[in-house]
Amino acid sequence: MPEQFLFATEVVLNGLMAGVLYALVALGFVLIYKASGIFNYAQGVMALFAALTLVGIMDGQVPFSHLINAIFGTEIHHFGWHVPALLAILLTIGVMVVLAWAVQRFIFRHLVNQEPILLFMATIGLAYFLEGVGDLMWGSDIKKLDVGLPQGINDWIDVTTFEAFGYGFFIDNLDISATIVAIILVGALIAFSQYTKQGRALRAVADDHQAALSVGISLNFIWILVWSIAGFVALVAGIMWGAKSGVQFSLSLIALKALPVLMLGGFTSIPGAIVGGLIIGVGEKLFEFLIGPMVGGATENWFAYVLALIFLVFRPQGLFGEKIIERV
Amino acid sequence: MKLLTMATAAIVAASPVMADLVFPSLSYRTGPFASGGIPFADGYADYFTLLNERDGGIGGVEARLIECETGYNTEKGVECYEATKGEGALVYQPLSTGITYQLIPRASADGIPIHSMGYGRTSAADGTTFPWVFNYPGTYWDAASIMVNHALDEEGGSLDGKKITLLFHNSAYGKEPIRTLEALSKKHGFDLNLLPVDSPGQEQKSQWLQVRRDKPDYIFFWGWGVMNQVAIQEAANIRYPMEKFIGVWWSGAEPDVIPAGDGADGYKSTNFTGTGTDFPLFADIQEYVVDAGLAAGDGQSLGQVQYNRGLFAAMLAAEAVKVAQELHGVTEIDAAMMRDGMEALSITEADYSSLGLPGFAPEINITCENHSGPGMAFVQQWDAASQQWKPVTDYMTSDRETIQPLIKADAAAFATENGITPSCS
Numbered sequence: 001m002p003e004q005f006l007f008a009t010e011v012v013l014n015g016l017m018a019g020v021l022y023a024l025v026a027l028g029f030v031l032i033y034k035a036s037g038i039f040n041y042a043q044g045v046m047a048l049f050a051a052l053t054l055v056g057i058m059d060g061q062v063p064f065s066h067l068i069n070a071i072f073g074t075e076i077h078h079f080g081w082h083v084p085a086l087l088a089i090l091l092t093i094g095v096m097v098v099l100a101w102a103v104q105r106f107i108f109r110h111l112v113n114q115e116p117i118l119l120f121m122a123t124i125g126l127a128y129f130l131e132g133v134g135d136l137m138w139g140s141d142i143k144k145l146d147v148g149l150p151q152g153i154n155d156w157i158d159v160t161t162f163e164a165f166g167y168g169f170f171i172d173n174l175d176i177s178a179t180i181v182a183i184i185l186v187g188a189l190i191a192f193s194q195y196t197k198q199g200r201a202l203r204a205v206a207d208d209h210q211a212a213l214s215v216g217i218s219l220n221f222i223w224i225l226v227w228s229i230a231g232f233v234a235l236v237a238g239i240m241w242g243a244k245s246g247v248q249f250s251l252s253l254i255a256l257k258a259l260p261v262l263m264l265g266g267f268t269s270i271p272g273a274i275v276g277g278l279i280i281g282v283g284e285k286l287f288e289f290l291i292g293p294m295v296g297g298a299t300e301n302w303f304a305y306v307l308a309l310i311f312l313v314f315r316p317q318g319l320f321g322e323k324i325i326e327r328v
Numbered sequence: 329m330k331l332l333t334m335a336t337a338a339i340v341a342a343s344p345v346m347a348d349l350v351f352p353s354l355s356y357r358t359g360p361f362a363s364g365g366i367p368f369a370d371g372y373a374d375y376f377t378l379l380n381e382r383d384g385g386i387g388g389v390e391a392r393l394i395e396c397e398t399g400y401n402t403e404k405g406v407e408c409y410e411a412t413k414g415e416g417a418l419v420y421q422p423l424s425t426g427i428t429y430q431l432i433p434r435a436s437a438d439g440i441p442i443h444s445m446g447y448g449r450t451s452a453a454d455g456t457t458f459p460w461v462f463n464y465p466g467t468y469w470d471a472a473s474i475m476v477n478h479a480l481d482e483e484g485g486s487l488d489g490k491k492i493t494l495l496f497h498n499s500a501y502g503k504e505p506i507r508t509l510e511a512l513s514k515k516h517g518f519d520l521n522l523l524p525v526d527s528p529g530q531e532q533k534s535q536w537l538q539v540r541r542d543k544p545d546y547i548f549f550w551g552w553g554v555m556n557q558v559a560i561q562e563a564a565n566i567r568y569p570m571e572k573f574i575g576v577w578w579s580g581a582e583p584d585v586i587p588a589g590d591g592a593d594g595y596k597s598t599n600f601t602g603t604g605t606d607f608p609l610f611a612d613i614q615e616y617v618v619d620a621g622l623a624a625g626d627g628q629s630l631g632q633v634q635y636n637r638g639l640f641a642a643m644l645a646a647e648a649v650k651v652a653q654e655l656h657g658v659t660e661i662d663a664a665m666m667r668d669g670m671e672a673l674s675i676t677e678a679d680y681s682s683l684g685l686p687g688f689a690p691e692i693n694i695t696c697e698n699h700s701g702p703g704m705a706f707v708q709q710w711d712a713a714s715q716q717w718k719p720v721t722d723y724m725t726s727d728r729e730t731i732q733p734l735i736k737a738d739a740a741a742f743a744t745e746n747g748i749t750p751s752c753s
Binding site: 010018069152153249250296 | 535557
């Protein structure tokens with residue numbers, strides 16, 4: 001088989017894996033937008049906050065220790081225990097649920113019936129607030145995140161493809177884990193929305209707020225629920241991205257990777273987020289592989305947006321988004 | 329009367345304060361590059377605190393630090409400069425090549441020196457064209473040359489036919505060494521492959537797939553912030569031999585390697601300051617700064633690469649102040665006097681010892697013609713087991729024979745563009 005074809009195949013496979021990671025971030029945006037019409041600018045920071053909280057709990061770090069020490073002159077940093085990853089994840093989910101309640105109770109409850117742009121501005125404020133609180137709670141140093149996920153080249157794929165084609169493909173074990181987790185997550189989300197009472201209520205709210213209210217569905221509860229689920233998705237994204245780079249404040253920038261995915265897949269579709277992520281992942285990697293060397297490389301950041309814009313021109317609602325029809 | 333009082337108060341507020349020595353610190357404690365920015369800023373602040381607490385300042389005048397958060401953002405950096413220059417700033421340490429490029433014309437016009445220590449515009453080494461800019465103890469071109477020299481040593485003196493990839497942050501900073509490496513590739517016969525990574529560098533799969541296909545003999549690395557951690561992790565993922573992966577001095581600190589765990593073992597970088605706290609000065613910092621509750625951070629980054637580098641930058645500024653005070657016979661100096669002090673700065677090993685930092689950095693001797701100092705650095709290697717950087721070479725000199733003509737040419741082009749007549753006034 002021609003060498004270039006093998007390389008391109010490897011690039012496509014890695015693009016698909018990268019796309020899954022982008023889709024994980026995009027999912028959080030979709031969930032909140034679908035249920036409440038809010039474009040949650042804070043989704044990236046939520047991933048950061050969740051990952052910081054997870055590492056902090058795992059390492060037994062005392063939250064707000066710098067503040068406590070500065071005020072009381074103490075030297076407290078750690079509780080002296082180490083929490084197993086699974087328990088720490090459960091505790092972090094608890095924290096994200098509390099955060100969802102607080103966001104609803106203290107921000108969005110007061111902004112009911114306001115213009116979408118105001119809700120968007122509120123999420124910008126929330127993003128900066130969360131970033132500051134995360135810093136204050138857990139410190140700003142880089143933290144190693146190890147929840148036991150395997151990392152590095154998958155030897156089986158490397159050996160098998162080498163024996164078959166004379167060239168061993170590189171696939172990162174972490175990317176494989178992310179793909180499996182994403183499949184389970186999407187399956188669980190679909191099952192939740194189709195087969196549970198709360199899920200059906202959530203879909204009803206997404207379809208029509210007024211109608212949902214009229215049949216006795218609590219908007220408050222649904223919004224807390226959806227922010228909690230988005231918080232959980234943010235935690236999953238934070239774990240996957242944090243395992244690659246360590247948990248640090250740049251983690252919030254992964255939101256930038258989700259924007260072209262949303263533009264392409266639509267803001268209201270879970271399958272759209274997945275397919276959009278895969279298209280962006282493969283598209284940007286292939287472009288970098290084929291065209292990058294001719295134009296000096298580093299094309300991925302801007303090409304993802306160009307690709308999304310092309311789709312946007314022909315299908316403004318995105319691939320899977322709902323077509324907006326306004327009657328006058 | 330009220331108006332007169334207000335006007336007087338405004339004039340007093342706007343005037344440079346001459347009762348102290350002002351050092352603006354353009355720091356970044358937030359954002360994607362905070363992991364390097366925080367310990368540097370802490371080291372920079374703690375050294376001045378030490379001088380104030382232990383010695384009563386420099387020459388009897390207290391040092392005053394004004395910290396301004398840039399987030400490693402060039403626009404914010406310029407805003408910080410504009411906001412603090414009226415405070416009587418003696419020297420700016422922009423801590424970003426992008427900010428440095430923006431400040432060079434402004435600071436030159438305002439008559440305030442810039443010390444871009446081991447970063448910034450390389451040709452600012454030519455003091456005849458850039459009288460207000462200093463980049464001692466070395467430049468990016470020195471770093472690139474030292475990496476090549478190290479590779480030459482490792483390969484028995486020849487790099488002919490070898491493949492070297494430059495993996496770089498796609499910015500002014502990352503592009504800085506390209507010119508030198510191109511010249512050195514012609515001289516030594518190695519193939520240079522350029523591999524840019526867009527900022528911030530969280531996703532580098534494409535670049536590392538290319539590395540895996542090309543199998544370069546060495547990777548020279550110009551990263552910063554999250555790009556460093558991701559690159560080192562990706563190198564470990566593809567099982568690239570880490571001893572062939574060499575970072576510039578801004579890609580070789582503890583936060584860069586720790587997230588990759590054992591995978592980072594063997595990774596190398598250049599450095600121009602000592603690491604660890606095994607220097608007498610640190611006992612004083614512990615006593616007068618940390619134990620007194622005056623440390624800028626929590627005291628846990630003492631001895632780390634970036635902390636020590638920030639401390640070194642402050643020490644160089646303080647030593648330049650002493651030279652300026654001596655040159656001009658006054659203790660309260662202004663920015664122009666500070667520039668004179670920087671241009672006459674000389675630090676020998678005996679000086680380092682008397683400062684409590686024996687063997688901490690290369691000897692420095694600045695002249696009008698040479699604002700970059702000795703251009704020396706050593707190569708260090710990460711030992712994951714002990715979680716320590718270990719020097720694997722002595723201080724090495726760069727190939728100034730190759731670099732100097734490039735500096736001259738670039739400085740001459742700048743002088744022509746800006747109507748500057750190079751001179752030593």
